[in-house]
Amino acid sequence: xxxxxxxxxxFNRARAAQLTLPHFVCQxxxxxxxxxxxxxxxxxxxxxxxIGCQIILGNTGWKANAPNTRGIYSNPNIIMALDDVVKxxxxxxxxxEAMYRTLRWIDRCIAAHKRPHDQNLFxxxxxxxxxxxxxxxxxxxxxxxxxxxxxGGLAGGEDKDSFWRVVAQCTATLPKDKPRYVMGVGYxxxxxxxxxxxxxxxxxxxxxxxxxxxxxxxxxxxxxLKHRAMAEDTRPIDPTCACMVCKNYTRAYIHSLxxxxxxxxxxxxxxxxxxxxxxSKNLHSSIVQGKFPEFVCNFLQKMFPKGDIPEWVCNxxxxxxxxxxxxxxxxxYIQATKVQSNLNEDEIQAV
Amino acid sequence: MKFAVxxxxxxxxxxxxxHLGTSTxxxxxxxxxxxxxxxxxxxxxxxxxxxxxxxxxLHVSPLxxxxxxxxxxxxxxxxxHQLLGLHDHCFVSVxxxxxxxxPEANSTNKIGASFxxxxxxxxxKPVEYMEMISSTRPELWATLADEVPxxxxxxxxxxxxxxxxxxxxxxxxxxxxxxxxxGAIVGGSSLEERRRCAQEVATRNVSGYWxxxxxxxxxxxxxxxxxxxxxxxxPEEKPRLICGLGLPEEILQGIAAGVDLFESTYIYxxxxxxxxLTFPLDRTQINALNLAPSDVGSDPRKINxxxxxxxxxxxxxxEGCTCYTCRNHTRAYINHLLNVHEMLAQILLEIxxxxxxLGFFRLIRxxxxxxxxxxxxxxxxxxxx
Numbered sequence: 001x002x003x004x005x006x007x008x009x010x011f012n013r014a015r016a017a018q019l020t021l022p023h024f025v026c027q028x029x030x031x032x033x034x035x036x037x038x039x040x041x042x043x044x045x046x047x048x049x050x051i052g053c054q055i056i057l058g059n060t061g062w063k064a065n066a067p068n069t070r071g072i073y074s075n076p077n078i079i080m081a082l083d084d085v086v087k088x089x090x091x092x093x094x095x096x097e098a099m100y101r102t103l104r105w106i107d108r109c110i111a112a113h114k115r116p117h118d119q120n121l122f123x124x125x126x127x128x129x130x131x132x133x134x135x136x137x138x139x140x141x142x143x144x145x146x147x148x149x150x151x152g153g154l155a156g157g158e159d160k161d162s163f164w165r166v167v168a169q170c171t172a173t174l175p176k177d178k179p180r181y182v183m184g185v186g187y188x189x190x191x192x193x194x195x196x197x198x199x200x201x202x203x204x205x206x207x208x209x210x211x212x213x214x215x216x217x218x219x220x221x222x223x224x225l226k227h228r229a230m231a232e233d234t235r236p237i238d239p240t241c242a243c244m245v246c247k248n249y250t251r252a253y254i255h256s257l258x259x260x261x262x263x264x265x266x267x268x269x270x271x272x273x274x275x276x277x278x279x280s281k282n283l284h285s286s287i288v289q290g291k292f293p294e295f296v297c298n299f300l301q302k303m304f305p306k307g308d309i310p311e312w313v314c315n316x317x318x319x320x321x322x323x324x325x326x327x328x329x330x331x332x333y334i335q336a337t338k339v340q341s342n343l344n345e346d347e348i349q350a351v
Numbered sequence: 352m353k354f355a356v357x358x359x360x361x362x363x364x365x366x367x368x369x370h371l372g373t374s375t376x377x378x379x380x381x382x383x384x385x386x387x388x389x390x391x392x393x394x395x396x397x398x399x400x401x402x403x404x405x406x407x408x409l410h411v412s413p414l415x416x417x418x419x420x421x422x423x424x425x426x427x428x429x430x431x432h433q434l435l436g437l438h439d440h441c442f443v444s445v446x447x448x449x450x451x452x453x454p455e456a457n458s459t460n461k462i463g464a465s466f467x468x469x470x471x472x473x474x475x476k477p478v479e480y481m482e483m484i485s486s487t488r489p490e491l492w493a494t495l496a497d498e499v500p501x502x503x504x505x506x507x508x509x510x511x512x513x514x515x516x517x518x519x520x521x522x523x524x525x526x527x528x529x530x531x532x533x534g535a536i537v538g539g540s541s542l543e544e545r546r547r548c549a550q551e552v553a554t555r556n557v558s559g560y561w562x563x564x565x566x567x568x569x570x571x572x573x574x575x576x577x578x579x580x581x582x583x584x585x586p587e588e589k590p591r592l593i594c595g596l597g598l599p600e601e602i603l604q605g606i607a608a609g610v611d612l613f614e615s616t617y618i619y620x621x622x623x624x625x626x627x628l629t630f631p632l633d634r635t636q637i638n639a640l641n642l643a644p645s646d647v648g649s650d651p652r653k654i655n656x657x658x659x660x661x662x663x664x665x666x667x668x669x670e671g672c673t674c675y676t677c678r679n680h681t682r683a684y685i686n687h688l689l690n691v692h693e694m695l696a697q698i699l700l701e702i703x704x705x706x707x708x709l710g711f712f713r714l715i716r717x718x719x720x721x722x723x724x725x726x727x728x729x730x731x732x733x734x735x736x
Contacts, residue, residue, distance in 0.1 A: 248436025
């Protein structure tokens with residue numbers, strides 16, 4: 001095995017760990033930006049170091065185009081097994097077929113893997129939204145004793161309620177001493193929830209893609225720099241952010257660049273990735289310091305100042321055993337007593 | 352602003368020192384072209400990897416900001432340095448940027464100068480232009496000019512000179528307290544009008560001169576006479592800035608005539624085309640250069656990294672080049688990035704091309720200081736003929 005996964009702190013299902021790879025050490029929970037064509041769109045490697053990117057995803061397709069390139073993309077420490085992925089929005093026997101195929105292929109991947117001493121082959125759990133299939137897949141992969149496991153087939157359009165339940169089921173049954181990587185996740189909120197449920201690693205194109213459309217990630221959610229109101233706003237994108245973009249540029253200036261000049265994409269991508277790395281760091285340190293529930297509540301309060309936290313989040317946090325009642329609007333927790341008002345039961349629920 | 356000539360070579364070519372803002376810059380020097388104040392592709396945090404202080408002069412066209420940022424807001428933020436987070440750089444404002452703010456002589460009238468911009472055709476009055484200068488607060492700015500292409504009628508050309516001088520006086524009267532002003536000199540392809548304009552502007556209280564209206568249709572053969580007609584009428588001790596000369600040979604032409612500062616779009620166009628400059632900058636490289644045609648085409652001054660011949664080329668663009676791109680990446684990688692339309696290609700190319708072109712200017716200054724500019728120029732032009 002070419003990695004070491006050392007859990008440094010826990011809160012119920014959530015874990016903070018140190019992941020040691022042949023060339024690098026990093027902390028989890030960890031967000032990994034996606035470098036599809038051998039580059040994170042618009043950013044140079046020095047900038048990625050400054051942002052604190054620790055692991056970068058490189059899809060294999062581009063390697064055929066550029067066989068002899070030098071640089072950080074040429075020597076993967078973690079490789080993902082070839083799996084059979086189907087959309088979660090489809091139903092029927094195809095899902096079962098894909099799951100069993102994934103198990104057959106992991107054996108072929110293992111047999112073909114020439115460098116287990118310095119490369120880690122992660123298996124990917126498939127099975128759609130069916131708990132029975134997922135369970136079979138998890139047990140099959142765990143039997144193969146792989147260095148790490150990914151939860152695949154999600155982040156493809158399924159409803160959030162189904163999404164978190166699959167993650168919860170997998171993290172409950174995958175080995176505790178090995179990293180869990182939820183592929184294609186995602187939005188900052190999703191990462192916080194999945195970390196609470198016991199996942200460690202994430203990848204997504206969202207931060208960089210949304211940057212190219214002029215959207216910045218901020219504690220309150222998103223900030224659409226294209227909006228006309230930004231043209232006069234002389235504040236930084238996020239006053240609490242320490243990145244080069246927030247330290248030097250106003251929303252007004254970025255507004256003048258976005259969707260018109262390449263520089264706009266670059267600056268927003270820089271900020272968004274910095275935001276994601278900061279989120280990763282905060283998740284890790286809050287778990288290590290025993291302050292994870294406070295972190296989660298703080299995060300949710302900023303994102304949902306009116307307390308209108310989505311139901312799926314509340315349900316997931318119940319399973320994760322994290323008390324977020326302080327962040328939820330008071331009406332949610334009304335039991336039998338109706339406040340003296342003209343509201344009926346349905347209207348109260350809707351508040 | 353302070354400027355002093357330090358050395359001469361072969362008549363008019365001169366090397367000088369320009370003190371601008373907090374920078375001391377050796378001339379002849381290059382202004383880097385920008386879009387809304389920042390380079391087209393080089394991220395601001397990578398700017399520091401360019402040689403300093405030569406890379407600190409940035410050309411900014413205030414017209415760029417009309418697309419989405421009001422002058423009031425720029426004022427509120429505190430001007431260009433605050434807006435762009437570039438406190439060590441010097442900004443030189445000239446309305447024309449030769450890429451996206453092109454003078455539209457047919458629409459210019461007595462009220463203002465017309466430009467074709469990404470937000471359409473704009474008529475800029477002197478008072479509006481000066482509002483932009485006051486809000487952006489560049490270290491150096493040129494007065495508003497009526498630039499006409501080479502083929503206009505004599506009457507139109509004469510009008511452009513009269514207007515430019517009138518607008519110069521208007522701009523100076525509205526001039527903010529800070530910032531050095533360069534008087535604009537036009538005159539199209541007429542030696543007489545060029546001379547007349549230069550003589551008039553030379554009597555005004557300006558810190559230097561901006562030679563406008565070139566690179567708009569006159570041929571390279573016509574240009575030396577036009578430049579000489581202008582420069583002859585100007586005092587020696589004040590700096591001269593020119594726009595619209597891009598190619599190395601044109602730069603050399605300008606320097607031979609006595610120009611000190613150049614705004615050029617050469618790097619931008621090279622970068623967009625996927626080209627990287629490769630002509631040797633080292634004297635030993637020049638001497639050892641094998642002049643046989645290379646297998647990558649007939650232009651050994653630059654390579655087109657889109658070409659398939661670079662697919663597996665693990666060399667840097669120029670071996671021994673100390674720029675960020677050549678220290679970290681290969682031709683094969685850039686070839687790949689170009690083929691998959693990744694933005695990083697342009698970023699890496701702009702870095703290398705800027706670095707290389709600044710190196711070219713360094714060679715020029717060395718040649719002038721050694722008194723061998725004409726020799727250098729002849730050698731360069733002949734080598735790449």
